[in-house]
Amino acid sequence: MADALPIAGKNNPFSEPVPMIDLVSQYNTIANEIREVVDETFTTQQFVLGETVAEFEKEVAHYCDSREAIGCASGTDALILALMAHDIGPGDEVITTPFTFFATASAIHRVGAKPVFVDIDPVTYNIDPVAVEKAITRRTRAILPVHLYGQCVEMEPLWRLAIRSGIAIIEDACQAIGAEYRARRAGVLGTIGCFSFFPTKNLGGAGDGGLITTDDPALAKRLRRLRVHGDVGGYNHQEVGLNSRLDALQAAVLGVKLSHLENWIEARQQNAKRYGELFRHYQLLDAIELPAVLPERRHVYHQYCIRVKGGHRDSVQTHLRENQIGNAIYYPVPLHLQECFSDLNYKAGDLPHSEAAAEEVLALPIFPELRPQQQETVVRGIARALGRLGDTATDPPILFTESHKRAA
């Protein structure tokens, strides 16, 4: 399929459906490797923690340049465990962004602390450090920045605030494995880093999984205890923890996938670059905003989110859907306006940049195996939705050059 030459008109490949993500085609490239390690795991019958998990933890620690890595059951649990390891609970405040996946704030709520939502920077969609500073009170115990879509938060001002106020930084790096800020990887930019291996993440397992990174040996020791009910050995429980371990099967699968992660990240970056060229070619840059990559960052494009200006996001989405072109909205309701947090008393208008982003962002397919022609289908779909493109016959696609054929 990859070498099929696209021909406009008859059998037009530009009208083929484009999936938002295609885990099957990724699996097909590594199926033999995966089957082998899964088979090995069954041979040992060691399914929870054990040698395979310890090995994978070492590999992630090395990848992130962290001293310690502690596997757990999910990204959500990683966040909960990180908060527990800081003794954060009732009466405490944790400052975070409302423009993120629900788990960021639910973890804070789950340990009994209060999420304090502050607005985002409209360019990167990441938490605004100036807003964080204004929200610090005597009760603030931690800042919980999220490296949204795979681009790191502006950390330096947060480091200053953390030192000045004696509070922790817990990174939600669930979308950002491999992302960098000043040549340091996500996961080592705060006190603790939290990762998710949910199947659709850049490094995704065969089910739920998570991991915590830290350079602090005392914190690591406590996290290893907290994930096994607080057991320090011999059924002696110094404190009440969780049952939150990484399965050996997950670690085995993830170990294989980690060895491909850099290639997949590069493919995502290539795809992002190609989208930029296509949107420029179709002269759409007045109608949409491309994702901005700030200096000193390595963006790993967990998501490629454009901003559709002029109130056209929903009609663009409808058009793409009708044409079976994958897309998604991350996230349609900012967390400060979620019903479950209504007792925190936020109202519409309180965090305007987050609310505007929720109405304007649109995530496009960016998975590593995405083909250039599929990307052009996406961009043409958007152009058509915005009334910028006639029919295919009079306005042929551009991806027919030798270089693009090779890339395909």
Ligand SMILES: *Cc1c(COP(=O)(O)O)cnc(C)c1O
């Ligand atoms: C995926 C994700 C989580 C939660 O991870 P799970 O493994 O699904 O529990 C938390 N925060 C962010 C930003 C995420 O994208």
